[in-house]
Amino acid sequence: MTDSVVAASNPARGPSRVSSWSLLFNNRLAAIGLLLLGALVLVALLAPVLPLPDPNATALAQRLQPLLSEGQLLGTDELGRDILSRLIWGSRVSMTVGFAATLVAAAIGSAIGLLSGYAGGRMDNVMMRGIDMLMAFPYILLALAIVAALGPGLMNALYAIAVVNIPFFARNVRGVTLALSRAEFVDAARLSGKGHLSVLCTELLPNVLPVIVITMSTTAGWMILETAGLSFLGLGAQPPQADLGSMLGAGRAQLFTAPHVSVVPGVMIFLIVISLNVLGDGIRDILDPRLRSGALLRPGPRTAVHPDRTSPKNGNTDAVLNVEALETGFIRNGRYTAAVQEISLHLNPGECLGLIGESGSGKSVTALSIMGLVNSPPGLIRNGAIYLDGEDVLAMPEIRLISCRGSRVAYIFQDPLTTLHPMHPIGRQVEEAIAAHQRLDRQTLRKHSIMLLERVGIPDAGERAKHFPHQLSGGQRQRVGIAMALANDPDVIIADEPTTALDVTVQAQILDLLRDLQKERGMALLFITHDFGVVAEVCDRVAVMKDGVVVETGETQALLSNPQHNYTKRLIACVPEIGQGQDFLNRVSKLFRPEQSV
Amino acid sequence: MNTHAIELRQVTKIFGGGRSLFGGSRHAVKAVDDVSLTLRRGETLAVVGESGSGKSTLARMLVGLEQPTTGDMRIAGHDAVELRRQGARVFGKIVQYVFQDPVASLNPRKTISDILDTPLKLLNGYTQEKRRARMADLLDAVQMPRDTLGRYPHEFSGGQAQRIAIARALAAEAQILILDEPVSALDVSVQAQVLLLLQELKQTLDLSYLFISHDLAVVEAISDRVAVMRSGRLVEEASVETLFKAPQDPYTRQLIGSAPKIRRN
Numbered sequence: 130m131t132d133s134v135v136a137a138s139n140p141a142r143g144p145s146r147v148s149s150w151s152l153l154f155n156n157r158l159a160a161i162g163l164l165l166l167g168a169l170v171l172v173a174l175l176a177p178v179l180p181l182p183d184p185n186a187t188a189l190a191q192r193l194q195p196l197l198s199e200g201q202l203l204g205t206d207e208l209g210r211d212i213l214s215r216l217i218w219g220s221r222v223s224m225t226v227g228f229a230a231t232l233v234a235a236a237i238g239s240a241i242g243l244l245s246g247y248a249g250g251r252m253d254n255v256m257m258r259g260i261d262m263l264m265a266f267p268y269i270l271l272a273l274a275i276v277a278a279l280g281p282g283l284m285n286a287l288y289a290i291a292v293v294n295i296p297f298f299a300r301n302v303r304g305v306t307l308a309l310s311r312a313e314f315v316d317a318a319r320l321s322g323k324g325h326l327s328v329l330c331t332e333l334l335p336n337v338l339p340v341i342v343i344t345m346s347t348t349a350g351w352m353i354l355e356t357a358g359l360s361f362l363g364l365g366a367q368p369p370q371a372d373l374g375s376m377l378g379a380g381r382a383q384l385f386t387a388p389h390v391s392v393v394p395g396v397m398i399f400l401i402v403i404s405l406n407v408l409g410d411g412i413r414d415i416l417d418p419r420l421r422s423g424a425l426l427r428p429g430p431r432t433a434v435h436p437d438r439t440s441p442k443n444g445n446t447d448a449v450l451n452v453e454a455l456e457t458g459f460i461r462n463g464r465y466t467a468a469v470q471e472i473s474l475h476l477n478p479g480e481c482l483g484l485i486g487e488s489g490s491g492k493s494v495t496a497l498s499i500m501g502l503v504n505s506p507p508g509l510i511r512n513g514a515i516y517l518d519g520e521d522v523l524a525m526p527e528i529r530l531i532s533c534r535g536s537r538v539a540y541i542f543q544d545p546l547t548t549l550h551p552m553h554p555i556g557r558q559v560e561e562a563i564a565a566h567q568r569l570d571r572q573t574l575r576k577h578s579i580m581l582l583e584r585v586g587i588p589d590a591g592e593r594a595k596h597f598p599h600q601l602s603g604g605q606r607q608r609v610g611i612a613m614a615l616a617n618d619p620d621v622i623i624a625d626e627p628t629t630a631l632d633v634t635v636q637a638q639i640l641d642l643l644r645d646l647q648k649e650r651g652m653a654l655l656f657i658t659h660d661f662g663v664v665a666e667v668c669d670r671v672a673v674m675k676d677g678v679v680v681e682t683g684e685t686q687a688l689l690s691n692p693q694h695n696y697t698k699r700l701i702a703c704v705p706e707i708g709q710g711q712d713f714l715n716r717v718s719k720l721f722r723p724e725q726s727v
Numbered sequence: 728m729n730t731h732a733i734e735l736r737q738v739t740k741i742f743g744g745g746r747s748l749f750g751g752s753r754h755a756v757k758a759v760d761d762v763s764l765t766l767r768r769g770e771t772l773a774v775v776g777e778s779g780s781g782k783s784t785l786a787r788m789l790v791g792l793e794q795p796t797t798g799d800m801r802i803a804g805h806d807a808v809e810l811r812r813q814g815a816r817v818f819g820k821i822v823q824y825v826f827q828d829p830v831a832s833l834n835p836r837k838t839i840s841d842i843l844d845t846p847l848k849l850l851n852g853y854t855q856e857k858r859r860a861r862m863a864d865l866l867d868a869v870q871m872p873r874d875t876l877g878r879y880p881h882e883f884s885g886g887q888a889q890r891i892a893i894a895r896a897l898a899a900e901a902q903i904l905i906l907d908e909p910v911s912a913l914d915v916s917v918q919a920q921v922l923l924l925l926q927e928l929k930q931t932l933d934l935s936y937l938f939i940s941h942d943l944a945v946v947e948a949i950s951d952r953v954a955v956m957r958s959g960r961l962v963e964e965a966s967v968e969t970l971f972k973a974p975q976d977p978y979t980r981q982l983i984g985s986a987p988k989i990r991r992n
């Protein structure tokens with residue numbers, strides 16, 4: 130009886146976190162980028178101590194020496210200056226200016242983004258319109274204009290590049306801040322006594338930081354390129370100072386006679402920028418949690434089935450749907466863990482089976498496995514068989530499985546706002562559901578869809594069919610979801626917490642509707658919920674799940690009034706009911722604090 | 728000593744309205760419409776209603792996150808406008824708030840120790856030693872282990888996160904707690920434990936609760952009085968016994984009738 134108290138005092142440790150460094154080194158391209166960039170930065174930093182000739186010392190007698198000539202590894206330029214020396218000193222200048230501009234742009238842009246996202250309203254409007262004005266000019270033109278106004282020179286080039294890049298940071302950071310500043314933890318921090326500045330700096334900034342770092346890593350290379358661009362045009366570094374862009378510019382005149390004078394700095398720019406970009410992509414992959422969990426992997430059309438699965442015989446040939454010893458799991462970091470095991474359920478024609486359990490008990494994985502809707506990767510059906518009218522779904526060819534979805538087994542999901550397409554009118558979405566399995570002309574389609582909408586209790590269905598999902602209340606949206614599930618007269622409907630997002634009065638209406646429809650059409654209903662009250666209202670039989678296993682199955686009334694398994698007893702005792710009043714707390718206190726009740 | 732923890736007199740909150748840039752009038756929504764309510768000291772008053780009934784707006788006004796358009800609010804005998812003027816810290820010492828989604832109400836990038844430290848430092852002004860001692864007490868009060876402090880919110884389940892959020896609200900040592908659907912995001916067995924915890928804390932620390940919920944069964948278990956809201960208006964207010972035995976308003980009757988029941992026996 131005390132196991133959940135023990136569980137409560139032992140917070141489950143999350144899956145061991147993979148360190149960011151090891152992730153970065155797993156990405157081979159990013160690791161190469163990091164090493165290359167590290168080497169380049171190191172050489173540039175060591176320029177003063179390396180045994181290099183003076184980069185500005187001219188020797189006209191030695192002009193335009195080719196590569197690998199004696200004493201000058203990379204040859205000399207048109208004034209006889211050592212190219213290797215100029216290259217290293219020049220990279221030092223270019224990288225310093227590029228990185229400094231990145232830092233300046235990041236600091237100013239992020240500050241603007243944070244402030245305007247947090248303040249909102251008029252302040253946001255004014256600041257963002259200012260940023261829009263900056264973005265309205267092609268930025269190399271804007272940079273040119275700024276340098277033209279300030280006069281050529283490295284510092285002025287730095288300012289110009291920083292200014293034109295502020296909008297990237299401001300817009301990215303503002304978007305994230307805007308969403309975060311409505312978060313409950315920001316309200317909570319204010320109620321804990323924090324002022325606005327403190328909320329901005331200690332609550333929002335740490336959450337926005339990954340975005341800033343990502344933007345920095347993806348724009349730094351670009352900024353070095355822009356520095357080189359301005360110097361190439363003679364607006365950045367001034368002679369005789371070496372800089373990659375000005376070297377390129379000076380070498381342009383000798384492009385045919387001595388190509389190495391311009392090719393060498395060009396290759397250097399290429400190496401710096403490519404290493405930064407490759408590294409930036411790697412950093413983005415690491416810091417973006419969605420990419421980290423592999424969300425960008427495109428799931429296949431059906432859940433993968435293990436080729437060596439056990440395939441038990443159909444032990445219940447009367448059932449319209451019979452699940453035998455199903456085991457579904459997920460592959461994470463190359464390791465398989467089962468989410469549900471040994472699930473055996475059957476659903477007779479016209480019957481409603483409730484599948485009940487707390488969060489994480491595997492109800493939804495079970496429901497999605499039936500039609501192969503668990504995303505693969507990472508999902509895998511390891512064992513078992515699923516018989517739909519005696520035919521094993523897991524053995525069906527892909528095309529046949531897809532044609533069964535919607536026509537023989539249909540789903541109703543929890544939140545119709547996320548399952549309905551926001552840009553299409555509801556009538557058309559129901560028509561689409563019908564057209565997926567039946568070839569009908571437009572007129573008939575429309576008539577069918579309006580009939581369905583009427584049947585699920587949408588008043589004035591002909592007119593309502595033209596409305597968009599956001600114009601409907603939550604209850605009406607769920608009715609549309611039900612209409613779409615009914616579209617092709619399926620034998621089985623799987624309803625995954627269809628009323629959880631609804632108010633109680635609306636929930637009662639939707640449950641009534643589902644019960645009526647089920648009776649009228651003789652469908653079998655697999656009803657997934659966490660609410661014993663709802664189960665008692667609609668289900669004939671119930672299966673109770675805990676930690677991926679079915680612990681008890683039985684007739685609803687028998688199971689609710691006389692639960693056999695300890696877990697079920699406990700769960701039912703925890704459900705407050707109208708009419709019990711404060712006795713409820715006395716009852717659960719015996720359950721959770723046995724030492725006090727003795 | 729004032730016996731009223733919270734007194735609302737004809738409080739109305741209107742969102743939107745006013746003129747837009749080009750002179751058209753904006754759509755206005757009356758989220759709370761002429762509500763008068765009293766929460767007595769040491770009492771649990773439940774505010775019940777469906778989504779959009781204005782119960783959360785009411786709660787947010789009571790902790791100063793929103794301001795009423797018209798009407799008076801007195802909190803622990805002080806005028807709310809006066810309290811606001813004195814600053815968020817004075818307000819936070821008197822009344823605290825527990826959010827519906829415990830995980831969203833904890834900053835994902837802060838350890839539990841940082842989260843609990845803020846109210847202890849800013850609202851109570853405790854020294855570092857005292858803060859450390861209080862944190863340990865608070866964790867004991869919400870029945871969480873000591874090693875909770877060094878961890879991050881995502882390492883906890885919903886029920887544990889809600890315990891931490893309750894500890895943060897208790898840290899301010901306010902006597903009045905506004906609980907905005909504190910158990911509706913939790914599984915039933917966890918919900919029962921959190922309700923039990925809230926009841927124990929109320930008795931040991933002499934707290935007053937304004938308990939917002941849509942679940943009538945939970946409300947019946949924990950509250951002394953119940954106020955039913957619909958579309959921003961208060962439709963019925965009664966002691967918990969009266970309301971469930973003899974509901975007066977048809978809407979209240981509909982709410983009670985709609986709640987799914989486990990028909991045992």
